[in-house]
Amino acid sequence: MNRFQDWLDQATRDIEKAQIDIQYEYWEWACFTSQQAAEKAVKAMLMKLGYTAWGHAITPMLRQAEGLDIPAALIEYAQLLDAYYISARYPNSFPAGRPADYFNQAKAREALHAAQEIIRFCDAAVAGPA
Numbered sequence: 001m002n003r004f005q006d007w008l009d010q011a012t013r014d015i016e017k018a019q020i021d022i023q024y025e026y027w028e029w030a031c032f033t034s035q036q037a038a039e040k041a042v043k044a045m046l047m048k049l050g051y052t053a054w055g056h057a058i059t060p061m062l063r064q065a066e067g068l069d070i071p072a073a074l075i076e077y078a079q080l081l082d083a084y085y086i087s088a089r090y091p092n093s094f095p096a097g098r099p100a101d102y103f104n105q106a107k108a109r110e111a112l113h114a115a116q117e118i119i120r121f122c123d124a125a126v127a128g129p130a
Contacts, residue, residue, distance in 0.1 A: 007044035030108035032088035034115035035081040045122040077114035
């Protein structure tokens with residue numbers, strides 16, 4: 001059973017949560033939730049296309065999708081979001097302070113935009129013939 005649609009639906013829900021995080025100024029959580037949304041969308045796309053999707057790093061998952069023309073900008077968005085997987089959650093990602101001290105509205109909006117672009121790409125790939 002291919003559950004790609006469940007993963008894609010959760011990606012949509014996660015991106016909505018990232019928007020709420022921005023609204024309430026939880027910048028670090030907006031970055032992490034955006035990463036989660038994009039990760040789930042990429043996994044959905046890979047599942048739909050018959051690939052195995054494993055791990056949390058978006059960049060290598062996108063690169064494994066041979067046959068898809070992955071734009072360079074999408075890889076850059078993935079790299080941006082991959083940097084937030086751990087750092088947005090754990091204080092020991094930084095020499096002092098908590099993650100909230102290192103994130104801001106600009107980073108959160110950039111992460112949201114990156115995730116939205118990745119989700120858009122994955123939606124289109126899933127909708128196409130496979």
